């Protein structure tokens with residue numbers, strides 16, 4: 338792989354978000370090609386992608402197709418509150434012709450193909466969130482040491498120390514759980530991970546993104562005006578406070594993931610389990 342091409346994962350549509358199976362983008366077979374029509378929303382990397390890994394519906398159920406950018410594929414930037422460099426896009430397929438050889442997995446099993454990616458995508462979101470949370474805690478420790486208010490450093494205030502205690506505890510709890518899951522992922526086959534870890538990873542992501550948003554709130558209070566200023570000493574806090582909700586929505590919304598985790602646990606529970 339030369340690493341010179343960009344690719345997007347195009348699942349979400351205006352009327353199909355958490356309910357992935359409700360996609361309306363349609364793929365119709367025409368000889369050795371699929372003809373794809375429909376739209377996708379909020380597609381990361383979309384504005385500059387060369388290929389789109391796209392969930393479509395067919396007469397025989399869902400299918401995932403690797404669609405190359407051609408004149409039949411157009412993209413429009415979507416402005417979000419994080420970074421324009423993410424290339425978030427609205428993607429339009431207007432009778433895009435796709436070789437049948439670009440079918441990923443089996444026709445009718447598109448959902449399994451998508452689900453097989455989710456564990457790793459969700460793990461990635463937790464790992465990046467964790468790294469950011471640690472940076473935020475580090476910034477807060479330094480700031481409370483340096484900022485003098487009412488004649489003493491901020492960390493001389495018990496209420497500030499209580500916030501730091503909560504932030505440190507959250508980040509260490511997240512770290513321990515991420516490492517626990519990572520170890521299991523490294524010691525299970527892909528199939529075993531899909532079977533056993535989808536629920537725990539969903540719960541982990543819910544926990545980590547919630548922890549991140551609580552830490553963002555605490556850090557903003559600790560930094561005061563600087564915490565809501567995009568330049569200067571609080572810029573990292575401002576950025577994290579603005580962007581941490583993305584971890585709570587992308588790759589599965591928090592509440593949906595919490596529910597998934599519990600449903601998976603119940604599914605594995607012996608039906609006759611009683612007190």
Ligand SMILES: Cc1cc2nc3c(=O)[nH]c(=O)nc-3n(C[C@H](O)[C@H](O)[C@H](O)COP(=O)(O)OP(=O)(O)OC[C@H]3O[C@@H](n4cnc5c(N)ncnc54)[C@H](O)[C@@H]3O)c2cc1C
Nearest residue numbers: 346347348349354355379380381417587588589590592593
């Ligand atoms: C910046 C950005 C980048 C993105 N990148 C991509 C991408 O690259 N590829 C892609 O395919 N998608 C992408 N998405 C889409 C993202 O995955 C969806 O926004 C997300 O899955 C939620 O779907 P939705 O926004 O349609 O919310 P909806 O499905 O409409 O849900 C709205 C809210 O309702 C609640 N809810 C819904 N269903 C349930 C339920 N069963 N139980 C409990 N609560 C529920 C949840 O709180 C949820 O947040 C991106 C989104 C954004 C904003």
